[in-house]
Amino acid sequence: MATHMSIRLAWHNEGWNGHICQKPCENLYCIGQHSYPGDLIAGTRDIEYETAHAGEPCSANPCAVACGLSVNAFGKDTIRVRVDPPDFWKKSDADAIKLDLPPHTVCTWCYEQMYNEDVEIHGGFGQKYDYEKRKAGAEKYFSQFEPGKSLISIMPDIAIRSVRMKRIIMSLQEYPV
Numbered sequence: 001m002a003t004h005m006s007i008r009l010a011w012h013n014e015g016w017n018g019h020i021c022q023k024p025c026e027n028l029y030c031i032g033q034h035s036y037p038g039d040l041i042a043g044t045r046d047i048e049y050e051t052a053h054a055g056e057p058c059s060a061n062p063c064a065v066a067c068g069l070s071v072n073a074f075g076k077d078t079i080r081v082r083v084d085p086p087d088f089w090k091k092s093d094a095d096a097i098k099l100d101l102p103p104h105t106v107c108t109w110c111y112e113q114m115y116n117e118d119v120e121i122h123g124g125f126g127q128k129y130d131y132e133k134r135k136a137g138a139e140k141y142f143s144q145f146e147p148g149k150s151l152i153s154i155m156p157d158i159a160i161r162s163v164r165m166k167r168i169i170m171s172l173q174e175y176p177v
Helices: 037-044 047-051 131-143
Strands: 003-007 077-082 097-101 149-155
Touching: none
Parallel strands: 003 149
Antiparallel strands: 077 097
């Protein structure tokens, strides 16, 4: 029997259609404390740019929206997103990367495997987590999903907002890194 995945998405007023929100200033749910990654979106969002390009496809605005890792769940075009290293990394540790995400794509990560005691480095100073153990944990986690068999259920972060959602089932597709 296949293993399935549940993905948590930041709220998007336009239904994750691969477009910038029609009214970005009114979409406060994507940056709220209950939205993942609300703090990341809030800290990198360019509200002036989004307002000037409201309703436009993200495919015509490469790397322009902070919610790029989830905005294209039901989008019809490939979009380009920029992923910056976390703030707590040293500037010299890594550079930002740009990813081309095909239609119907969202990004996720296996947080429990990244931040548990098994991957911590005990004693000493500096780096808190063991990179090799984290990588092994991620590879093990993602290896349990079978392309063409595993299903993804999408959980909008603000589902508690009484929004009626139709049943959403998407198949897992392999995406090279």
